Amino acid sequence: MANDLHTVFDETLYPYINKGLDGVVAFSTTKSSIDGQNGELIYTGYNIDVLAEKSTFEEVCFLLWNDRLPTQNELDDLTHKFQARRDIPKVVLDYLHSVDKESKPMSVLRTATSMLSETDIHLPDDSYYEKAINITAKLPTIIAAFSRLRSGKEIVQPKITGSTAFNFLYMLNGEEPGIQAEKTLDLCLILHAEHGMNASTFTCRTVGGTLSDLYSAITAAIGTLKGPLHGGANTAVMQMLMELEEQGKDANAVAFTKDKLAKKEKIMGFGHRVYKTFDPRARHLQKMAQSLSEETGHEELYRWSMDMLNTMKSEKNIDPNVDFFSATVYFSMGIQPDLYTCIFTMSRIAGWAGHYMEQMEHNRLVRPRALYVGEKNMDYAPIEER
Numbered sequence: 001m002a003n004d005l006h007t008v009f010d011e012t013l014y015p016y017i018n019k020g021l022d023g024v025v026a027f028s029t030t031k032s033s034i035d036g037q038n039g040e041l042i043y044t045g046y047n048i049d050v051l052a053e054k055s056t057f058e059e060v061c062f063l064l065w066n067d068r069l070p071t072q073n074e075l076d077d078l079t080h081k082f083q084a085r086r087d088i089p090k091v092v093l094d095y096l097h098s099v100d101k102e103s104k105p106m107s108v109l110r111t112a113t114s115m116l117s118e119t120d121i122h123l124p125d126d127s128y129y130e131k132a133i134n135i136t137a138k139l140p141t142i143i144a145a146f147s148r149l150r151s152g153k154e155i156v157q158p159k160i161t162g163s164t165a166f167n168f169l170y171m172l173n174g175e176e177p178g179i180q181a182e183k184t185l186d187l188c189l190i191l192h193a194e195h196g197m198n199a200s201t202f203t204c205r206t207v208g209g210t211l212s213d214l215y216s217a218i219t220a221a222i223g224t225l226k227g228p229l230h231g232g233a234n235t236a237v238m239q240m241l242m243e244l245e246e247q248g249k250d251a252n253a254v255a256f257t258k259d260k261l262a263k264k265e266k267i268m269g270f271g272h273r274v275y276k277t278f279d280p281r282a283r284h285l286q287k288m289a290q291s292l293s294e295e296t297g298h299e300e301l302y303r304w305s306m307d308m309l310n311t312m313k314s315e316k317n318i319d320p321n322v323d324f325f326s327a328t329v330y331f332s333m334g335i336q337p338d339l340y341t342c343i344f345t346m347s348r349i350a351g352w353a354g355h356y357m358e359q360m361e362h363n364r365l366v367r368p369r370a371l372y373v374g375e376k377n378m379d380y381a382p383i384e385e386r
């Protein structure tokens with residue numbers, strides 16, 4: 001089929017474009033499987049619901065990088081490596097101190113991740129696994145450090161103990177989180193770790209496909225995740241909820257949603273290219289959003305969310321995706337809205353790195369075609385005659 005296409009392809013005649021690569025299967029993978037009709041997500045053989053109940057983010061990293069669950073010794077070894085490599089190099093610290101504090105955290109994270117490659121110049125090019133550990137260990141430190149610096153606070157050094165979730169909250173807030181907060185964030189990290197051939201993972205594999213390095217692939221993936229149609233949607237959801245907050249606790253989220261739809265605006269946190277039913281990750285986040293918004297006295301956030309959900313269902317038959325309830329979860333944990341996509345990043349590194357390693361095992365350059373729709377054979381007019 002590929003060869004047939006190759007021989008008959010003519011950029012001027014080819015009649016069909018899969019806009020947005022909708023339905024195109026570009027790679028095979030063992031990392032995850034999405035059943036969009038039944039709302040099922042599997043990471044390397046394990047249903048997300050099982051992992052949500054029984055696993056940890058560290059274990060999910062091992063799973064996605066080795067295609068199997070770790071033994072206790074293997075998990076301890078990976079956890080110790082994450083803990084030992086949390087420090088960020090001086091070049092990144094200097095950048096975080098000097099960068100404009102009004103900068104968007106995702107932009108800062110993207111640039112800092114690119115700079116991290118300098119720490120690995122002693123490692124062979126093909127040490128993807130070690131490099132993946134390094135990046136995963138350091139992303140939370142970068143995010144927390146920038147968050148504190150922009151608020152005029154001292155950076156909190158990472159601890160060499162504890163989980164990724166525990167340590168991130170500790171560095172962000174300057175105090176150790178309770179077990180509940182740690183578990184909540186850990187669950188969020190599990191739920192965001194991997195998700196098929198989404199835009200950022202495709203970017204990551206495309207960069208890897210040129211045999212470029214892991215840092216370049218992850219930097220490009222972060223730039224892709226940042227967009228509001230992808231990972232940036234969680235921050236955009238919170239902006240919507242803040243718009244409602246400005247109208248007071250009695251704000252009418254049904255009218256708000258209908259008004260936006262009437263203006264042909266997208267309701268952030270809803271819709272998905274693959275899921276045509278409730279995103280299974282959103283179910284877990286919904287439960288967390290409900291209990292956390294009650295605990296923190298922000299019941300209105302959950303009430304508005306449910307009003308929006310019901311309105312989207314009745315008006316458009318569109319369900320929420322992972323980003324919708326995660327906004328309320330992070331807000332209830334006291335995290336600033338523009339950091340939400342950074343948290344997505346410090347989780348999705350697990351999936352990106354797994355896909356990069358997979359691409360390296362079965363690499364072929366990613367190089368699709370484009371249908372040329374411009375003019376041809378134009379007369380070249382001298383500049384003074386144009």
Ligand code: CMC
Binds near residue numbers: 230272274321323
């Ligand atoms: N609000 C209102 N209408 C929507 C929405 C939405 N959130 N999502 C889809 N639709 C409508 C869309 O207007 C279109 O209607 P029509 O056929 O009448 O023009 C129809 O549903 C199909 O939508 P589409 O945009 O062509 O679908 P897509 O597969 O190209 O886009 C999407 C998927 C996720 C970009 C889109 O649903 C969207 O923009 N959602 C809001 C942003 C968002 O929440 N993004 C996070 C995605 S999940 C997490 C992640 O991967 O990062």
